[in-house]
Amino acid sequence: MDPFSQLILTISVVSFFTFQWLFHRVSPWVSVRISPGFLGLGDKQKVEWNSRTVSTFHALLVGIFCLYILFFDDAVNEDPVWGDPTLVKTNVAITTGYLISGKRNMLFYYFSNFSSFKMNDHNYKLCCLCLSDLLLIFYYWKAIGDKFFVVHHLAALYAYYYVLGQGMLPYFANFRLLAEFSTPCVNQRWFFEVLGYPKSSRPNMANGVAMAVVFFVVRIAVMPVYYSRMYAVYGTEAFYLVPWGGRVAWIGSSICLDVMNIMWMHKITRGCYKVLRSARRSKAPAPQENGKTD
Numbered sequence: 627m628d629p630f631s632q633l634i635l636t637i638s639v640v641s642f643f644t645f646q647w648l649f650h651r652v653s654p655w656v657s658v659r660i661s662p663g664f665l666g667l668g669d670k671q672k673v674e675w676n677s678r679t680v681s682t683f684h685a686l687l688v689g690i691f692c693l694y695i696l697f698f699d700d701a702v703n704e705d706p707v708w709g710d711p712t713l714v715k716t717n718v719a720i721t722t723g724y725l726i727s728g729k730r731n732m733l734f735y736y737f738s739n740f741s742s743f744k745m746n747d748h749n750y751k752l753c754c755l756c757l758s759d760l761l762l763i764f765y766y767w768k769a770i771g772d773k774f775f776v777v778h779h780l781a782a783l784y785a786y787y788y789v790l791g792q793g794m795l796p797y798f799a800n801f802r803l804l805a806e807f808s809t810p811c812v813n814q815r816w817f818f819e820v821l822g823y824p825k826s827s828r829p830n831m832a833n834g835v836a837m838a839v840v841f842f843v844v845r846i847a848v849m850p851v852y853y854s855r856m857y858a859v860y861g862t863e864a865f866y867l868v869p870w871g872g873r874v875a876w877i878g879s880s881i882c883l884d885v886m887n888i889m890w891m892h893k894i895t896r897g898c899y900k901v902l903r904s905a906r907r908s909k910a911p912a913p914q915e916n917g918k919t920d
Contacts, residue, residue: 641723685809706797714796811837
């Protein structure tokens with residue numbers, strides 16, 4: 627194993643244990659102090675709360691790293707297919723560690739058994755470890771199952787192999803991770819819901835509008851930029867150097883993810899519109915006799 631591969635594997639492992647520490651220690655400690663309602667939650671809700679807290683931290687960390695690469699990594703921007711993938715691999719390795727860490731506290735115990743499984747190629751091992759999150763979803767399907775979430779994980783997992791394993795398509799992998807910026811608002815909506823905030827409350831409505839705007843900007847509005855760059859690369863020598871599997875991972879996963887993004891955007895827009903409309907109706911003065919109001 628070359629030194630750089632060891633570094634990427636090390637980053638993934640450190641990322642895994644860091645997110646586990648944030649989940650088990652930091653999130654409960656901070657949550658009790660900033661939100662008294664945390665103590666009144668059930669065990670399952672506390673697990674979900676801590677999971678979403680870690681998810682928000684991961685999204686901000688990876689998203690900021692993505693912006694830095696997008697604006698300042700000249701090697702990746704000049705050659706989106708075969709540019710130096712060092713920073714992108716590092717960012718993807720952090721995300722891989724997060725995926726391994728998963729969204730359920732029982733993953734720590736599951737990983738302790740799964741880590742004994744031996745594989746010769748560290749790249750395959752990294753990708754197979756990401757499957758642990760999916761296996762937990764299947765095992766607890768009635769509680770946390772989501773078919774779109776599974777498809778999203780599988781598509782991302784397939785693409786990550788080529789980024790980590792072969793260092794190709796760094797620009798496009800980094801561009802995809804920009805979508806993480808929409809995660810904090812989605813998590814905040816759940817926080818408000820579990821704390822009993824009415825949907826028509828100002829914090830909830832402000833977050834709903836922010837969620838719709840951010841989701842549109844980082845997942846929908848960027849599509850023309852992403853696919854125009856893909857079209858510019860199509861048919862070039864760099865494109866044909868990508869193996870068929872890499873092209874499928876690149877193009878197929880992109881289309882799959884964007885179809886789901888459009889579906890989610892539609893649901894978010896409808897939900898936001900309904901809440902704003904109901905809030906507006908509740909504020910409207912009630913009509914009085916003879917058409918007069920007080």
